[in-house]
Amino acid sequence: MNQPPVLSPPDRVPRSTLRWSMMCALVTTCTVALSVVMGSSVAANESESEPTAMTVRLSQEVSTANAVTAALWPRDTEVLDVKDGEEVPLVQLPQSAIKQQRPNLFEVHLNPDDIPDGYLDKQGMADIEVSVRDTKQHLAGQSTGTVQLGVGKLEGTWVDAGAYDEIVAASRSSEPESVGLEVNMDLKETTTTGDSDRRTASGDESPTCIACVCVPSPTKLYEKSVWATISTAYPKENGQSKAWLEYSKSYSHSSTFGMAVNFGGGFESSGTRTVSGSWGQKWAAESAKRSFRVQVAYGYYRYDYKGTDCDGDEESYYRWRPIRETGGTKDINLSINPSFSDHCTTVSKGIWSRYRGDGKAYTNSRGVKIQDYLGFKLSVKSNFATEKTLHYNAPYEREMCGNDSRGIGFSGKHREL
Incomplete structure (x- = not known):
């Protein structure tokens, strides 16, 4: 050889x-x-x-x-x-x-x-x-x-x-x-x-x-763009309170998206990749309950084995893997409220914002809407930071709840009561 x-x-x-x-x-x-x-x-x-x-x-x-x-x-x-x-x-x-x-x-x-x-x-x-x-x-x-x-x-x-x-x-x-x-x-x-x-x-x-x-070597077959939820907002249902999400165009932001692999018996969730982007979006302030979504390009790869120790009977396998955020965005109105209603506190009138990264991230085990290609959805984890901020604005004092026992300032999900 x-x-x-x-x-x-x-x-x-x-x-x-x-x-x-x-x-x-x-x-x-x-x-x-x-x-x-x-x-x-x-x-x-x-x-x-x-x-x-x-x-x-x-x-x-x-x-x-x-x-x-x-x-x-x-x-x-x-x-x-x-x-x-x-x-x-x-x-x-x-x-x-x-x-x-x-x-x-x-x-x-x-x-x-x-x-x-x-x-x-x-x-x-x-x-x-x-x-x-x-x-x-x-x-x-x-x-x-x-x-x-x-x-x-x-x-x-x-x-x-x-x-x-x-x-x-x-x-x-x-x-x-x-x-x-x-x-x-x-x-x-x-x-x-x-x-x-x-x-x-x-x-x-x-x-x-x-x-x-015998080392597996990936070949890109094609890519598809799918939508992924990176945050949600649940303002008080009276038409006066509004909420919005902001991705800063001045900083690089990142979210972690799930992957899937098929060794021959069907696709299963396996691994994650953190994807960063340097584009910006400020969603409009609205009173509707919403999820905020970004578009993510996923690559579909075939792995073939290469090396001097390959015996020739190794079977190829396949993986869906996130490549990049495309910059596309949209929001989806929600009809139901989240199940949590504890860890609540009073918030004064005006704008309240969640932006620190030392609390819970927004997580969604079915946040990547890739089911048309996999048969199921993949996970999302998106941290709050200076470059990713969730805002609520109301002209009155209200109660706000989160999903972290340390308080709403550490929560990854929020709702107003």
Whole structure:
């Protein structure tokens, strides 16, 4: 088998270089190519000192860390927005970056200085995809999540991008414990995970050579735009109180949207991605009960297996994955009130606003309206912040309720009584 070319480090790694359809035949070749693509000269045994980006808890025990692999998806729109029929250029992490803490508990370590251009955005976010294979290199499970570089006491660490503001705010009053993004992954019940007979073309064992195993590689088939609810408002039903949502055009805002995967038995929810946008929208103030929605482009991907250890009988699988917010918006009038009517307090006349990110986010387990393609809806988590603010305005004193026992200032959902 021909060896892939040895790469020379460019200023910006081109898309063709990052395609991991180009696999290694020898351990030495794999190590060289990996250090070039990752832009890092850090030795493999130094990864323990790198910050933990993701903590993965599996539903089954595995006998070796070699069953688990991790890759970076692009964050830069220029790199991520491949055309239909093109492969997505993933960056595979070295096996030394994955540490097995217990038979079903793993940590993925990631040095931000090793991330190439296009894989860490301006907000310090990175997308990590973790895969688990069985002894025959067949996929047993996969999940994806977004991590973000911390600030203040959390500087130099990774935190869950979907709860970023809340985690950073909590760190100001207590000593933070950084574990990155925590992911629970259900594995196929029929599989037995563990070490496999991983050998290079020369016959030598290569337990640390990621590119020498059978790596899933995604190809974008097409994309569809769907609507996702990012907040709701329930003003008092007397026609005088009004509410509206505002996305600031001066800042980047973000929401976390669910994904789905189909390993052959139908689609199931699996993983999330935090999507940021730099457009703005101020919904009109109205007295109607409403949900506020943004349009999200979802990509439909087929994963094929590539690598020297593929035995030819690996089955392709498919995933729906959010790519970007398109900038489209709308609101939907609601006919019923939410079930919560406790955690209430008095609010004076005038404008009341919820904008801090250290309380509950707006969450909706069925917020992404993608059921026409999946048969079910996906989850949404959208934090409040300076760039995402919910306003209520009334010319009288009223009662307002929330869904957090700490008070309406920490609630992710609100209603006036």
